[in-house]
Amino acid sequence: MANKPIRLLIAASGTGGHLFPALATAEQLPDYQIEWLGVPNRMETQLIGDRYPLHTVNVEGFQQRLGLGTLKIAFRLVSSVFQVRRLLKTGQFHGVFTTGGYIAAPAILAARSLGLPAILHESNALPGKVTRTFSPFCTVVAVGFEKAAQYLPKANTAVVGTPVRSPFLATPELDLPIPENVPLIAIAGGSQGAVAVNKLVRECAQAWIDAGAWIFHQTGDNDPEVDSFQHPHYISMPFYPNMAGLLHRATLVISRAGAGTLTELAVTKTPSILIPYPFAAEDHQAYNAAVFADAGAAVLYRQKELTAQQLEQQVLDWLKSPESLQKMAEAAGGLAVPDSSDRLAQLVRKWVEK
Numbered sequence: 505m506a507n508k509p510i511r512l513l514i515a516a517s518g519t520g521g522h523l524f525p526a527l528a529t530a531e532q533l534p535d536y537q538i539e540w541l542g543v544p545n546r547m548e549t550q551l552i553g554d555r556y557p558l559h560t561v562n563v564e565g566f567q568q569r570l571g572l573g574t575l576k577i578a579f580r581l582v583s584s585v586f587q588v589r590r591l592l593k594t595g596q597f598h599g600v601f602t603t604g605g606y607i608a609a610p611a612i613l614a615a616r617s618l619g620l621p622a623i624l625h626e627s628n629a630l631p632g633k634v635t636r637t638f639s640p641f642c643t644v645v646a647v648g649f650e651k652a653a654q655y656l657p658k659a660n661t662a663v664v665g666t667p668v669r670s671p672f673l674a675t676p677e678l679d680l681p682i683p684e685n686v687p688l689i690a691i692a693g694g695s696q697g698a699v700a701v702n703k704l705v706r707e708c709a710q711a712w713i714d715a716g717a718w719i720f721h722q723t724g725d726n727d728p729e730v731d732s733f734q735h736p737h738y739i740s741m742p743f744y745p746n747m748a749g750l751l752h753r754a755t756l757v758i759s760r761a762g763a764g765t766l767t768e769l770a771v772t773k774t775p776s777i778l779i780p781y782p783f784a785a786e787d788h789q790a791y792n793a794a795v796f797a798d799a800g801a802a803v804l805y806r807q808k809e810l811t812a813q814q815l816e817q818q819v820l821d822w823l824k825s826p827e828s829l830q831k832m833a834e835a836a837g838g839l840a841v842p843d844s845s846d847r848l849a850q851l852v853r854k855w856v857e858k
């Protein structure tokens with residue numbers, strides 16, 4: 505294999521939480537020829553298209569109840585395994601790297617059936633169903649949280665943290681017209697936004713602004729009431745690409761508990777209020793948030809129990825108590841694995857170049 509370029513197929517699809525760690529790992533493999541496997545009409549078609557050749561297959565998750573729909577999905581899975589096998593053979597790939605989710609199933613099965621290595625990264629504290637089902641077939645399963653390994657007893661696991669995009673490791677400027685000396689409350693709903701959190705925040709916003717804070721609100725693009733609060737010290741956007749600048753600058757963050765955002769909060773040492781998405785598969789965001797709450801890096805609220813009054817007061821209390829925020833910031837930093845993308849890339853190299 506000495507002079508031949510190594511060819512790697514990366515299977516990552518759907519949300520920022522799956523795509524960004526895969527992109528961060530790919531950046532650490534500049535000598536590799538990388539191609540991408542995704543699903544039509546998902547975020548990868550905008551994010552990946554101009555960076556890596558993108559191949560797509562039709563796969564989706566199994567429903568709880570068995571029926572005709574399940575048969576259709578099973579048929580799609582089998583046919584996508586054959587498509588990926590063909591792709592791996594004709595493209596002469598040396599292995600597959602995936603960040604989990606539905607796309608991981610055909611990628612892992614196709615690679616292993618051809619005797620190629622399959623490296624899986626799982627960023628959640630409670631691994632997803634696809635990871636739990638297919639991890640025993642993987643060459644190695646890298647996990648973001650140590651806790652995840654206990655749910656994967658038959659897998660060869662390695663703890664590597666979760667990779668963040670490179671700007672998070674620098675201190676990028678915040679390209680927003682916000683004065684330097686004011687407290688900044690940032691709201692991050694994950695790559696899709698969080699309508700219920702948006703509503704709570706708008707109810708509290710005036711009181712926080714009256715206390716001297718500015719607010720940056722990442723709303724997602726499916727909130728019908730997005731323009732119902734306006735103030736010169738309140739900036740809202742559906743999606744904001746410079747999350748690194750935002751989290752470095754933010755005094756505190758109110759967020760869902762996707763693994764991607766949590767990793768970024770740790771790396772940027774940012775205190776947070778976490779409100780896990782209550783309908784996430786198997787309530788996995790609550791497991792992620794519990795890791796941060798148990799470490800003293802965040803306060804965890806369940807959406808159904810949290811009132812606007814509670815949220816408003818919690819933030820007002822913290823604005824008056826910088827030392828509590830400082831303690832949480834240090835605890836968040838204690839959970840960070842800043843060289844995660846490097847560790848993961850080393851693991852990929854170890855197995856793909858074997």
Ligand SMILES: CC(=O)N[C@H]1[C@@H](OP(=O)(O)OP(=O)(O)OC[C@H]2O[C@@H](n3ccc(=O)[nH]c3=O)[C@H](O)[C@@H]2O)O[C@H](CO)[C@@H](O)[C@@H]1O
Pocket residue numbers: 519520521522524627628692693694695696722742743744745746747761762763764765766768781784785788789792
């Ligand atoms: C609803 C749901 O099930 N979400 C899951 C999805 O993550 P989902 O993409 O929803 O959320 P994550 O927090 O993991 O990742 C969001 C990513 O998008 C970036 N971002 C977000 C908004 C924005 O305006 N700009 C921006 O750059 C964030 O910085 C972060 O890197 O996959 C994750 C990894 O399996 C899971 O932990 C999440 O639970």
